[in-house]
Amino acid sequence: METINQIRAQFSALQQQVYGKPLVYFDNAATSQKPLTVLELQQRMSSGINANIHRAVHKLSADATELYETGRDEVRKYLGADSREQIIFTSGATASLNLVASSFGHQFLKNGDKVILSEAEHHSNIVPWQIICERVGAQIMVLPVNIRGEISVDQFSEMLDEKVKIVAITHASNVLGVVNPIKEIVQIAHSKGVPVLVDGAQGIIHCDFSVKDLDCDFYVFSGHKIYAPTGIGILYGKKELLEKMPPYMGGGDMVDTVTFEKTTYAPLPLKFEAGTPNFIGAACLAPALQFASSVRQSAEIKLYEREMTAYMIKELENIEGLTIWGNPSNRELKIPVFSFTVEGTHPSDLAQLLDKMGVAVRSGLMCAEPLIRKFSAVGMVRASLAPYNTKEEIEIFIAGLKRAIKMLR
Amino acid sequence: MENSTIKSSKELEEEIVSEFSLFDEWLDKYEYIIELGKSLPIIPEKDKTDSNLINGCQSRVWLSSEYRDGRVYFKADSDAIITKGIISLLIRVYNGQTPEEILNSDFSFIEKIGLKENLSPTRANGLLSMIKQIKMYALAYEAENNNKEQADYGK
Numbered sequence: 152m153e154t155i156n157q158i159r160a161q162f163s164a165l166q167q168q169v170y171g172k173p174l175v176y177f178d179n180a181a182t183s184q185k186p187l188t189v190l191e192l193q194q195r196m197s198s199g200i201n202a203n204i205h206r207a208v209h210k211l212s213a214d215a216t217e218l219y220e221t222g223r224d225e226v227r228k229y230l231g232a233d234s235r236e237q238i239i240f241t242s243g244a245t246a247s248l249n250l251v252a253s254s255f256g257h258q259f260l261k262n263g264d265k266v267i268l269s270e271a272e273h274h275s276n277i278v279p280w281q282i283i284c285e286r287v288g289a290q291i292m293v294l295p296v297n298i299r300g301e302i303s304v305d306q307f308s309e310m311l312d313e314k315v316k317i318v319a320i321t322h323a324s325n326v327l328g329v330v331n332p333i334k335e336i337v338q339i340a341h342s343k344g345v346p347v348l349v350d351g352a353q354g355i356i357h358c359d360f361s362v363k364d365l366d367c368d369f370y371v372f373s374g375h376k377i378y379a380p381t382g383i384g385i386l387y388g389k390k391e392l393l394e395k396m397p398p399y400m401g402g403g404d405m406v407d408t409v410t411f412e413k414t415t416y417a418p419l420p421l422k423f424e425a426g427t428p429n430f431i432g433a434a435c436l437a438p439a440l441q442f443a444s445s446v447r448q449s450a451e452i453k454l455y456e457r458e459m460t461a462y463m464i465k466e467l468e469n470i471e472g473l474t475i476w477g478n479p480s481n482r483e484l485k486i487p488v489f490s491f492t493v494e495g496t497h498p499s500d501l502a503q504l505l506d507k508m509g510v511a512v513r514s515g516l517m518c519a520e521p522l523i524r525k526f527s528a529v530g531m532v533r534a535s536l537a538p539y540n541t542k543e544e545i546e547i548f549i550a551g552l553k554r555a556i557k558m559l560r
Numbered sequence: 561m562e563n564s565t566i567k568s569s570k571e572l573e574e575e576i577v578s579e580f581s582l583f584d585e586w587l588d589k590y591e592y593i594i595e596l597g598k599s600l601p602i603i604p605e606k607d608k609t610d611s612n613l614i615n616g617c618q619s620r621v622w623l624s625s626e627y628r629d630g631r632v633y634f635k636a637d638s639d640a641i642i643t644k645g646i647i648s649l650l651i652r653v654y655n656g657q658t659p660e661e662i663l664n665s666d667f668s669f670i671e672k673i674g675l676k677e678n679l680s681p682t683r684a685n686g687l688l689s690m691i692k693q694i695k696m697y698a699l700a701y702e703a704e705n706n707n708k709e710q711a712d713y714g715k
Binding site: 170496497498499500502503504507514515529530558559 | 586587590591594618619620639640641642643
């Protein structure tokens with residue numbers, strides 16, 4: 152495919168060999184590779200436009216600040232948010248989740264209150280809530296997933312009572328690759344006046360949506376999973392909530408005036424951006440998201456992604472004793488994240504042998520221990536695709552997997 | 561009796577290094593390790609207690625030890641075959657050695673046979689912790705020994 156080859160050409164990391172074999176990179180749900188436009192801006196800023204933002208009158212600082220704020224504008228556009236005040240830079244989805252759990256929790260969670268999480272959450276969307284709940288005496292309620300990896304909207308409705316103060320749920324699970332019915336969840340929660348946080352770490356790259364359409368109250372994601380560098384992440388929030396929430400960290404740039412008696416805080420979004428941020432990472436979100444939009448807007452690439460997903464499922468299902476975890480009844484709701492187990496083999500052995508064949512996959516508990524343990528005691532193997540992956544790579548992966556299984560059984 | 565048949569850990573390490581030098585390809589090497597993993601006796605379920613468990617994100621390792629006549633004997637298992645194969649190499653070298661000998665070894669033969677990546681902390685397969693645990697046992701038995709000697713001396 153011509154288009155795919157053009158896309159691949161922008162990713163120098165994909166051109167390398169490991170152990171003398173061409174790299175097949177199927178660990179995209181962990182982190183994506185970076186296109187040339189991102190690498191170039193990163194390099195240009197590190198070597199030239201390096202000055203602290205929002206602080207100085209000099210030319211370099213102004214240039215760096217402008218690039219930083221351009222990153223924010225691009226995020227606003229990509230998410231379909233109303234205003235740039237709603238886009239807060241953090242160090243990643245984990246930091247965004249900690250910010251909300253701590254700040255929202257301090258303001259709104261009291262002894263006896265409840266927080267609803269789904270069973271398919273990443274540790275990053277479990278542990279920060281446990282920390283705040285333990286502190287204030289609130290309780291976590293778990294919305295289960297069925298054997299297909301789907302949640303039940305009816306069950307969710309039944310769990311919602313007046314004690315529930317927030318719902319935190321993943322857009323799409325990093326293990327199951329199943330897209331959750333966020334819009335319905337939000338509608339139901341809002342009918343009871345409960346806000347919803349969406350963990351978009353995986354959803355951001357595979358789902359078409361706008362935060363306005365979803366109507367969620369918070370949306371978080373990491374830059375590095377969507378072609379930007381590591382160490383930059385986003386918290387989107389509804390203005391009225393962000394304004395009511397206290398600052399999470401104190402420091403430079405988040406203040407209005409400081410005296411030893413009383414400090415007043417800067418308006419949004421700076422109120423939540425204490426200290427020198429990763430301004431190069433933030434600026435790099437602009438080319439990263441431009442690349443992501445060009446991919447998402449291409450009907451050809453979208454079709455290709457669906458074909459690749461169907462092909463992968465067909466090939467995996469042909470392997471005897473292999474179980475794919477995450478099979479939504481509506482196949483449209485499956486993103487190209489494939490976690491599986493194979494009878495008579497251990498996930499770590501499979502991943503290790505695949506690695507020797509040049510295929511990068513993830514294995515183990517994938518930071519979602521409660522979910523993994525529900526389906527498989529020892530862990531799973533996960534292959535996750537990006538638009539730059541090819542059918543030939545799936546063939547290499549499947550052949551390698553079959554060979555590894557033969558060696559291990 | 562046991563003592564006379566036991567080779568030193570150095571000799572055993574050299575033996576393994578020379579065995580592995582026969583393999584040109586990673587595939588052959590891994591096939592051999594997998595075979596070793598399959599043939600290592602599985603430890604009884606009752607010995608797979610939490611106190612013997614070394615939890616890695618990737619795989620789990622169980623290790624127990626016994627001290628007899630001045631030598632340390634290990635039993636180990638893992639749920640992953642490659643990890644188990646490497647365990648069987650470690651057991652072959654360190655089983656039946658004195659605590660002192662175990663404490664003096666540097667486990668570098670693993671690197672010499674080209675399996676260093678398996679001992680990387682990023683692998684989280686429990687092997688690195690297992691080696692630490694082997695040394696901890698040796699240290700504990702050595703201390704026990706010294707105390708006993710001192711007590712005997714005092715008699």
